[in-house]
Amino acid sequence: xPKLTMDGKEIEVAEGTxxxxxxxxxxIKIPTLCYLEGIQxxxxxxxxxxxxxxxxTLAASCVMPAADKMKVFTNTKRVRDSRRxxxxxxxxxxxxxxxxxxxxxxxxxxxxxxxLGITEVKYEGARTKPGKDSSTPALVRDxxxxxxxxxxxxxxxxxxxxxxxxxxxxxxxxxxAPAFAKELKDVVCVQCGQCAAVCPVGAISEKSQIExxxxxxxxxxxxxxxxxxxxxxxxxxxxFGFAPGTRVTGKMVAALRKLGFAAVFDTNFTADxxxxxxxxxxxxxxxEAVRDKKPTVLPQMTxxxxxxxxxxxxxxxxxxxxxxxxxSPQQMFGAVAKTYWAQKIGKKAEDxxxxxxxxxxxxxxxxxxxxxxxxxxxxxxxxxxxxxxxxMIKQAGIDFGSLPDETADRLLGFSxxxxxxxxxxxxxMEAALRTVYEVITGRELPFEKMxxxxxxxxxxxxETSVKITGTLPDYSFLEGxxxxxxxxxxxxxxRKILERMKSGQAAYHVVEVMTCPGGCIGGGxxxxxxxxxxxxxxxxxxxxxxxxxxxxxxxxxxxxxxxxGEYLTTPLGKRSHHLLHTxxxxxxxx
Amino acid sequence: MAKILIxxxxxxxxxxxxxxxxxxxYKALVATNGKAGFEKAIKEKPDAILLDVMxxxxxxxxxxxxxxxxxxxTKDIPIILVTGIRKVNNLPFSxxxxxxxxxxxxxxxxxxxxENLLKAIDTVLAPGAKAS
Numbered sequence: 001x002p003k004l005t006m007d008g009k010e011i012e013v014a015e016g017t018x019x020x021x022x023x024x025x026x027x028i029k030i031p032t033l034c035y036l037e038g039i040q041x042x043x044x045x046x047x048x049x050x051x052x053x054x055x056x057t058l059a060a061s062c063v064m065p066a067a068d069k070m071k072v073f074t075n076t077k078r079v080r081d082s083r084r085x086x087x088x089x090x091x092x093x094x095x096x097x098x099x100x101x102x103x104x105x106x107x108x109x110x111x112x113x114x115x116l117g118i119t120e121v122k123y124e125g126a127r128t129k130p131g132k133d134s135s136t137p138a139l140v141r142d143x144x145x146x147x148x149x150x151x152x153x154x155x156x157x158x159x160x161x162x163x164x165x166x167x168x169x170x171x172x173x174x175x176x177a178p179a180f181a182k183e184l185k186d187v188v189c190v191q192c193g194q195c196a197a198v199c200p201v202g203a204i205s206e207k208s209q210i211e212x213x214x215x216x217x218x219x220x221x222x223x224x225x226x227x228x229x230x231x232x233x234x235x236x237x238x239x240f241g242f243a244p245g246t247r248v249t250g251k252m253v254a255a256l257r258k259l260g261f262a263a264v265f266d267t268n269f270t271a272d273x274x275x276x277x278x279x280x281x282x283x284x285x286x287x288e289a290v291r292d293k294k295p296t297v298l299p300q301m302t303x304x305x306x307x308x309x310x311x312x313x314x315x316x317x318x319x320x321x322x323x324x325x326x327x328s329p330q331q332m333f334g335a336v337a338k339t340y341w342a343q344k345i346g347k348k349a350e351d352x353x354x355x356x357x358x359x360x361x362x363x364x365x366x367x368x369x370x371x372x373x374x375x376x377x378x379x380x381x382x383x384x385x386x387x388x389x390x391x392m393i394k395q396a397g398i399d400f401g402s403l404p405d406e407t408a409d410r411l412l413g414f415s416x417x418x419x420x421x422x423x424x425x426x427x428x429m430e431a432a433l434r435t436v437y438e439v440i441t442g443r444e445l446p447f448e449k450m451x452x453x454x455x456x457x458x459x460x461x462x463e464t465s466v467k468i469t470g471t472l473p474d475y476s477f478l479e480g481x482x483x484x485x486x487x488x489x490x491x492x493x494x495r496k497i498l499e500r501m502k503s504g505q506a507a508y509h510v511v512e513v514m515t516c517p518g519g520c521i522g523g524g525x526x527x528x529x530x531x532x533x534x535x536x537x538x539x540x541x542x543x544x545x546x547x548x549x550x551x552x553x554x555x556x557x558x559x560x561x562x563x564x565g566e567y568l569t570t571p572l573g574k575r576s577h578h579l580l581h582t583x584x585x586x587x588x589x590x
Numbered sequence: 591m592a593k594i595l596i597x598x599x600x601x602x603x604x605x606x607x608x609x610x611x612x613x614x615x616y617k618a619l620v621a622t623n624g625k626a627g628f629e630k631a632i633k634e635k636p637d638a639i640l641l642d643v644m645x646x647x648x649x650x651x652x653x654x655x656x657x658x659x660x661x662x663x664t665k666d667i668p669i670i671l672v673t674g675i676r677k678v679n680n681l682p683f684s685x686x687x688x689x690x691x692x693x694x695x696x697x698x699x700x701x702x703x704x705e706n707l708l709k710a711i712d713t714v715l716a717p718g719a720k721a722s
Contacts, residue, residue, distance in 0.1 A: 279682055410690075439682045555683040562691050565652055570679035 004070040019061035019072055020048055030074055031083065031112055033090075033200055034149035035062045037531055039159060045149055046086045047112065050074050058082055084116045092123035093172075094201070095130045095144030101202045106387075106528060108200035109147060126172065133177075135185035138193060138207055138364040146176050146203035152195035159517060161492040162311070164189035176203075188314045188590060190491070192307035192515045193361025193385075193524020206361050206525055209382045210392055213355050216382065217260045222353040223345070225263040226256050227333045227412075230271065231359035231423035231520035232386045234541040238527035239390025240400040245537025247545055250405020255393045256357075257406060263341075266408045267356070268415030270332035271422045271431070273563070274304065275554035277580050278326045279435045280571035282510060291477035297321045299486070299501075299508040302428050304328045306366035307515030309584060311491050316498050317586040322511075325581040329422065330356050330363050331372050333412065334379030335579040340567045341412055342375075349375040356383045359423070359523030362515060374579045385525025414559040417546030424539045425489035425519035426455035426462060429512040433466065434553045440468060440475040449547060455485060458518055458532060458539075460493035462486070463506075484508045490517040592715055595619045595636035597627030597654065598672070599645040603700075607640065607672075610704050616711070624654040631664045638714050640707075641694070643673040652692060659693040668714035669693075672707070674700035 003012045006019075006026050013022045018041065023030045034045040043060035050061045053071035058079065061072075073079065091113060098104050130144030148167070153176060156165045164187050168175045178187040196204045216224050237248040256264045282300050289296035303309060303324040312319050327335070333356070338349035356363060366372065367380040384392070393400055408414070418434050421427030430445075430452045437445045447453065454464035463486045471479045486508045488494045494513040500506040516522045521538035522530045551557055568576050594616045598604050601622070608618040619634055621627035623645050631639060639658070643651030651671060658664040671694045676684050685697045695714045698706060 276682060280680060283682075435682055558686065558688050558690075561683055561685055562688060564679075564681065565649065565685060566691055569648055571681065573679070 002066045002068040002070070004066050004068065004072060006072045007074055013066050017066045019050055019059070019064045019066055022066045023061065023074060028074055030061050031115060032062060033108060033112060033147070034151060036151050036154065036198060040151055040154040042150065045090070045147070047083055049079055049082050049086070051076050051079050080116070084118060087113055087116055088118055088122055090147050091118070091121045092125055093128050094147060095127050096202065101145070102205050102208070103202035107202065108529075129175075133183050134207060135183035136189060136191060136207075136365070137368050138191040138361040139184060139189075139196060139204060140207050141177070141184065141204045142202055143175060143177065145201050147201055148174055148176060149200060150176065151198040151200065152176060152204060155194045155198050159490050159492050160190070160192060160194055160515075161495045162188065162190055162192070165195060188588065190307040190310040190314070190515065191362040191365040192491070194516060195524075196361060197516075197522075197524045197526065197528060197530055206385050206388065207364065208388055209364070209384055210388050210395075212382045213384060213392065216353045216355070219353075221351070223262045223347055223351055224260070224353040224355060225265055225337055226261040226355045226357060227265045227267045227270075227330070227337075228252060228256070228357040229267045229330065229359055229423070229520060230420050230542065231523060231526070231538070232357050232389070233545065234423060234521055234538040235359065235386050235526045236390060239387065239393075242401075243537070244534040245541040247541045249545065250407070251400060251403040253408050254403040254406040255398055255400055258398050258403075259392060259396055261355070263409045263412075265333070265337065265412040266415055267329045267333055268419035268422075269412045269557075269559060270329040270336065271419035272416050272554035272557045272560045273332055273336070273580065274326050274329050275418060275431050275435050276560060276564075277571050277576060278302070278324050279432050279439070279554075281324055281326065282432065282436055283439065284572065286478065286509070290481060299511045300324055301510075302512045304422065304428055305362070305513060305515045305520075306360070307362035308491065308494060308513045310362065310365070310587070311494065311515070313584055313587040314589055315495070319498060320584045320586065323584060325583070327372075327580055327582045328363075328366060330358060330383075331366065331379055331582070332580050334367070334372070335374040336563065337412060338375030338377060338379060339579060340563060344411070349377040353381045354379065356380050357386065357389045358383055359386050359520045359526045360516075361385065361524040371582060386523075387525060387527055390527065411559060411562075414557060415549075416554050416557045417549035417552035418554045419557075420542055420546040420549070423520045423542045424456070425458070425514050426452065426487045426512065427519060427542070428514075429455055429485060429487055429510065431554060432510070435555045437466070437468075438553065438555070440472065440478055441470050442472045443470065450552060451543065455487045455512075458535060460490055460517070461488050461496055483510065485510050485512075487512045489514045489519050489522075491515055591615060591617050592637040593617045593619060593634060594711065595621065595627065595631055595634065595639045597621045597624065597639060597645075597651070598642035599623060600642070607707070610707065614708060624650040628654055628657055628664075631658060631667060632661065635663065636667060638668045638670065638711055640670050640672050643671060643675045644678060655692060655694050668695045670695060670710050670714060671697040672700060672702060673697065
């Protein structure tokens, strides 16, 4: 184990530890820019330079391994001047304008320049070629602002295994762009927005729909309602200085009312509805496979995450029949708000304007899929990210921190704890198990607090099995059957599961995939920067939200019972099929 | 002798419930659809109503329960929903009384054990029991 000194402090670290990691262990802060903990350490930006006694040049600490007897200095004049020069050179190329930039006050380059005491950009010279790519529904690339840190490239290729972005051309002419510097719409991109989640500057971000929503709120002919995804409540507070993992559900509802929404509903309600439909769909597939011995497509795969759906449509169309036909909770909400709820208040679908607040960018893509108009109008009219909602609240001059806690409007706003956990990787599976296990056995899911430990947490691929015993008479054919489950978050991990299945190495009954690492709590539209430490805190906040609920199973939600009793009649029935289910399409692979 | 109105279109089930009730010193009245049931409830003022859901249409019992609650002469009569809707509609849940849309006192899923039916009737007829 190497023993070294860092700023005079003696430390001992494990073999292979980088100087940056060693500094962290020693409580010494080294600034970084291109570095992404656990994902990327490539020494590209040179901001993390340190001085090593006896070495001719400074070293990038993110890639320099600690060695025995090394004497490292992180705060010499040479180090400070060099870091400053590196950032000044980046600023000299950066086609930025902080005052009007989307990332103003939320920009790592801006913060670093401030931290390093840069008050002017001394170097004049060529600037990065400006220009925008707004060709897709969810993302805007402002490539003049790109600092070539390659975080987006690594996330798109290595974490998500999508491969939409690469460095194009060479030297100063390098552009981080789709192949042949095409527009994003011309290549395979699932619109997950993980690139936007890790971009340190304003080079890639969500396509904002804030103005569209303000216009709708000012239109007196429209009844404008809002739904919020479960993950938003565990992260929105970060836009207002609350620590990651602070639950702000009540303040969020109060803020939405202040913004002028006619009704504040909750995507959680349709998450519960999803469990009813998806659970019954699973029971149907299991009945056909086990009791009727019919050829049945298994595993059933979850369909809540639109980036994952697009991923399957592009890369693995042979698995389309495995996808649950259930729409995502966002789209189910739009469809029932513009039919069931519209009827209740004596309005037509076109009179209602549905706004979603999502932790996700792919939801912007999903909302404009041409088939998402079961109500007769586009079911979801506008999709805001958590970050965009934060901006709207600030634009309205609302003091978020001092808001009282309010509750969502009841009819499409009441939800169980099972709906909350849709935000976490493993959560949709757990929510489904809480219902399906109880339907089959008449007993509650036998895990402490009903949390299925083996499929919780940040590990990319999780597998477990549940043996069914003590079945009710209607499901006696499942007695003794072991149900195999797999959960993946991050599309690279989803790919691993699919490849294992294709090669016959694994066979499952149910597979849950969430596009973003950690699930929706780590979505592309969440406040930046989402590290694993932040993910863990948000995950815990969501479990606390669930545990605090009186109703913790989707099938116990009284408002779900009401919508079936008053309107839908039966899961997978004619009306449910029309409003709550969908079809998928094979898409080009390149 | 307490009067119980049975509203159900399944004649065999009606007959067995009638026998059960009469064997336990209740007077049983019968209607075979929601409209007839509502009219009979106004006319006869039963002490409790056993109400099926799926009769001439799928949601009939739900609607009749709201109709009964909305009428001054029937609004306080306890209603027990006796329904096979869970199984027929493949629902992963049983309905429950809900003041927002299902103003009944209890819901029993068919097939109902005789002792459970009698217990539910006893409960809604108990002194102090109130209509939902």
